[in-house]
Amino acid sequence: MSESARSGIDPATGKPLPKGGWYRSVDQYQARKMIDGKRLRKTFASLAPARRWLTEKRAEVDLRQFKDTSSSDKIPLRRLVERYRDECMAHREADHTRHIPALLDDPVVDVTLSE
Structure with a gap:
């Protein structure tokens, strides 16, 4: 595990990583959220969309609008x-x-x- 992943600091900006988000490698940030016992995970090229995705998922859960699309994400x-x-x-x-x-x-x- 890299030093930035342990410290929770984004090496590109020096800002703290959001809860549920971490730096994987160059141009790879991962966001993870547990909803109804199921772990949702998505990888992004930068921290901003990862942070936005986490915020959207939290809002959907709070408003009871969350729909799990993980199974339909795989079917063309x-x-x-x-x-x-x-x-x-x-x-x-x-x-x-x-x-x-x-x-x-x-x-x-x-x-x-x-x-």
Whole structure:
């Protein structure tokens, strides 16, 4: 563990790191928050977005607006469209051969469900 991680001081600015945030290496700051027994963790290129993310998560918990999107962060929209094509549209030739492939050619299917 680096000296800055133990001291809780950001080596780039000399300012204290927020509770739940720490410096990992050059251009890597990690924020961590425990919510409902589940640890959320995210890495950022600088301290400012990490601090902002921690503040947002605290506010969401306080306002009871927090929604866990960790499972949908891993699933691309493409997988959902392909599953829909295979399970629901297999008997519909036009959808299976023309409409769905047109959707799959669009770059929007490369984003994750939570986005």
